[in-house]
Amino acid sequence: MAGHFRRVIAEQVSQILRVPEKELIPHIHAVQVLKKQLTPDFKLFVNSVTKDYFDAVSHKEKAHRLAGKLSSNSVISEIGTGQGCVTFTINRDLLIKRVLHEIAQDGPKYGFNSELLSDIPKGLTLVEYSSPNIAKKFHVGHLRSTIIGNFIANLKEAVGNKVVRMNYLGDWGFQFGLLGAGFSKFGCSEKLRAYPLEHLFEVYVKVNAEAEQDEEMKQCAQDFMQKLENGDPEAVSLWTHFRDLSIEEYSKVYKRLGCQFDEYSGESLYKEKAQDVINLLKSKGLLQKSSNDTGIVDLSKPGDRELSNYSTVMRSDGTSLYITRDIAAAIDRMEKYGFDEMIYVTDKSQEGHFEHLFQILKLLGKEQVDRCQHVMFGRVQGMQTRRGGVIFLEDVLDEARSRMLQNMANTETSKATEDPADVAEKIGIAALIVQDFKGLLVSDYCFNWSQALQSCGDTGVFLQYTHARLHSLLDLWESREEEAFDAVCLQDPCVILTLKHLLRYDEVIFKTLKDLQPRYLVSYLMGLGHLANVAHHTLRVKESSPEVAHARLLFFYSIQVVLANGMKVLGITPVDKM
Structure with missing residues (x-):
């Protein structure tokens, strides 16, 4: 593995530079594989480590002087x-033996036992993600939050952190007053049982439109919310029913995505503690009254001549707001968990909210x-289904599965599977995840079904195809328990290039962990997939x-181990046949 070779290099350089x-x-990097180029x-960049050892000469001259003092050896x-x-350059026989031995020995842990990761603090990580508003559509924006949060949680777990996955539901506020007031007029119990989320959204759209035109409906919504705040049994019962139905429906979608949560919480849990926050702000002299009698906190810096920067934390009637409940939730988690880090995953429109x-x-x-x-992410355009219009996340997953099933049926090389729909689902979800993770998370992007579902190119379908192909090939392996092999059998250039790529895995994990950007891992796995396919042909x-x-x-088994593990970190379930 790269760690062993780094140590050998570091040992010799250390003796010279002291x-x-x-x-x-950390300054010894595995060189990225380049096509058709030896x-x-x-490589070790001299500027980062030579300090005052050499005279004031160019970096090129420093490199020549240091290289002149080093000598080749058995490694x-x-x-x-x-x-x-x-x-x-590492001894080729040793490179082959060491990398394949390390992967066979470490299995899924290969790359995660590296010295590069040894100094990274390990501890308790809370990741809050997905967090839909239960009175609103579970729309495609929640797909991004869900898969990004799941990826971050997977990555943190893989490097040894204890992770608590949190789903903080938007389950309180005026929108529930609207929903509660409107259900008696627009709601239908049969529809609620048949398709809960869709019907709740239908009711919400209708009552919201009426409230914009009719002050009486708006007042009814405020009255219902007041009943909720006061614990009215009938209002609380209806709200609880809506919340339970929503979580039940969301759980079905999360299961399809391979996601699970350790804790479902929500704004409603902090409606009382939010008042404690307001009292705390008062006691510290931080709560001020605005001209319209709302409670605000001044966040402008001393001497700042710009317009004052403030955050509204209390309505004029003394009730809490979204940010007040978020403050209460954060304080509660600090006291309950004593976490080492807490990561919120939402779209970039909430940047100002989190700054406050x-x-x-x-x-x-x-x-x-x-x-x-x-951790912020951008918006997605173009993820309409064939039905068009506004869509639920479940519609997107159905669409991905349906299109993939059709593609599999039209492909002559497709292999018979016990459950084609399940395979198509896993491949379709891989396509969605890779398309999403290829760029900077904060960037907006336009989704394209045709591009996402291509079997060639840098797609999730390609990764699944490569993994399935390797799995099929390994069915020929009868003596896989025997690790002994002759390195002379693996001197082909395509093998050496692939092993050099495998050397970089821990560096890619390190960079991915540092920036929490899955694109580095996606790019690495694509490179591994292309190298695997060249080797398969050769x-x-x-x-x-x-x-x-x-x-x-x-050799092919080693590729499959790293490919499968990297895919799982991204949130993709590898398929064995397709």
Whole structure:
């Protein structure tokens, strides 16, 4: 594995520069594989480690001087220089044996036991994601929050964190006053049983439209909300029924996406504690009254001549707002969990909300706010189904499965599976996830069904196809328990290129973890998939001798292990046949 080779390089460089090995290791990088171009395996940029060791000379000269003091050995077969760096090529037999042995030994943990990750703080991570408003449509924006949050939780778990996955439902506020008041007029119990989420949304749309035109309906909504606030049994019973139905329906969608939550909470849990927040703000002299009698917190900096920056935390009638309940929830989690980090995953339109939330927590003396982070994502356009119009997330999943089933039926090479619909679902979800994760999360993008479902190119379908192909090939492997093999059988250029790519896995994980951007991992897995397909075409198994076939199958198994594990971190369930 890359870690072993980094240590060997670091040990030799350390003796010359008198720099501790541990400080050198993060600066020794596996070289990215380039098509049709021979490259060394590792590089060390001299500017980052030589400090005052050399005279004031150019980076190029520093690299030449350092390289001149290093020597090849049983591990390092060649030392050279590049643009301001010293390069290292590893003994080919050792490279082959070491990488394949490490993957066989570590399995799904390969890449996660690296020294690069050893100093990253491990602890308790709370991830709040998905968080739909139960009176509104579970729309495509919640798909992004759900799969991004699931990816972050998977990644944190993979590197050794204990993770609590939280779904913070929007289940309180004026919208529920509208829904409660409107259900007696527009609601239907039979429709509510048949299709709960769709019917709740239908009612909400109708009552909201009427409230905009009719003050009496708006007053009815406010009255219903007041009943809820006061604990009226009939109002609470109806609200509880709506909430339970919503969670039940959401759970079905989450199961299809391979997501589960450790905790369902919501704004409603903090309606009383929000009043404690208002009292706390008062006691600290932070709560002010605006001209229209609402409660605000001044967030402008001393001496700031710009317009004052403030956050409204209380209505004129003294009731709480969304941000007040969020403050209460954050404080409650700080006290309950004592977390090491808390990550909120929402769209970028809430950037200002979280800036205010973190600022107010800081003013309240909650130092744990420094461990809080907001991961933002952009909007998606173009994810309409064939039916068109506004869509539920479930419609998108149905559409992906339906299109994929059709593609499988029209493809001659498709293999018979026990449950074609289940396979099509997993491939369709992989397509949605990869299309979403290919770019910067904060960027808006336009979804394209045809592009997402292509079997070639950088798509989720391609990743699933590659994994299924490797799985089919490995069915030929009868002696997979025997790790011993002859490295001479694996000297082909396509093998060396793939192993060099596998060396980079821990660096990709490190970068992905640092930025919480899945695009690095997606790009890496695509590269691995393309290298795997080249090797599949080049390295025959059936026509080879048992010794060669065994070595090649061990090589293909190593690819499958890393590919499958990377896909699972992204939230994709690998398929074995398609």
